[in-house]
Amino acid sequence: xxxxxxxxxxxxxxxxxxxxxxxxxxxxxxxxxxxxxxxxxxxxxxxxxxxxxxxxxxxxxxxxxxxxxxxxxxxxxxxxxxxxxxxxxxxxxxxxxxxxxxxxxxxxxxxxxxxxxxxxxxxxxxxxxxxxxxxxxxxxxxxxxxxxxxxxxxxxxxxxxxxxxxxxxxxxxxxxxxxxxxxxxxxxxxxxxxxxxxxxxxxxxxxxxxxxxxxxxxxxxxxxx
Numbered sequence: 001x002x003x004x005x006x007x008x009x010x011x012x013x014x015x016x017x018x019x020x021x022x023x024x025x026x027x028x029x030x031x032x033x034x035x036x037x038x039x040x041x042x043x044x045x046x047x048x049x050x051x052x053x054x055x056x057x058x059x060x061x062x063x064x065x066x067x068x069x070x071x072x073x074x075x076x077x078x079x080x081x082x083x084x085x086x087x088x089x090x091x092x093x094x095x096x097x098x099x100x101x102x103x104x105x106x107x108x109x110x111x112x113x114x115x116x117x118x119x120x121x122x123x124x125x126x127x128x129x130x131x132x133x134x135x136x137x138x139x140x141x142x143x144x145x146x147x148x149x150x151x152x153x154x155x156x157x158x159x160x161x162x163x164x165x166x167x168x169x170x171x172x173x174x175x176x177x178x179x180x181x182x183x184x185x186x187x188x189x190x191x192x193x194x195x196x197x198x199x200x201x202x203x204x205x206x207x208x209x210x211x212x213x214x215x216x217x218x219x220x221x222x223x224x225x
Contacts (some may be wrong), residue, residue, distance in 0.1 A: 029063070031085075091160055118138060174188060174189075
């Protein structure tokens with residue numbers, strides 16, 4: 001009688017019951033990112049009186065990476081996530097010309113970062129096939145598409161240059177789902193750049209800016225075996 005009732009009600013199967021017994025885990029990640037800037041203007045800069053508007057516009061991008069995880073305790077792990085991140089942003093300028101008219105410029109900033117995040121992950125105990133977690137740490141990035149050495153000779157073709165190197169603090173959270181053959185994770189985090197990445201080469205597009213610091217929001221899907 002009891003057995004028949006259990007069969008009708010169904011039995012919750014725990015997937016990958018030995019997953020947390022392994023010290024190391026590996027996998028890969030796919031991410032959707034939105035890149036932006038923390039921008040601070042320089043009120044004493046040349047061209048400040050002719051600059052009407054300077055706006056920063058976030059743009060979508062994506063990441064591809066590898067997951068390497070070391071279980072330190074049942075609930076704490078150290079994660080190393082070498083990643084290739086494609087990020088885009090736009091700076092929009094409006095200048096007042098001597099004749100009173102307005103000159104508008106859009107300066108796209110495209111970056112291809114080779115990133116090396118090192119993060120601590122604090123995870124709850126499993127509830128059947130689910131667990132939630134918080135994550136935090138730091139990230140070092142190398143911009144493989146940096147234009148810091150471009151010769152800005154023509155005003156129309158001037159690019160806003162960024163440093164080739166950046167490092168950020170990252171914090172976020174997510175949920176792990178234990179499926180029959182792998183662990184699937186959904187994670188949302190933000191990265192806040194620490195150094196000023198602007199290369200000030202004394203153009204009218206860089207002079208008005210006191211500092212540019214990177215800012216990203218990343219939605220990540222992880223697959224671990």
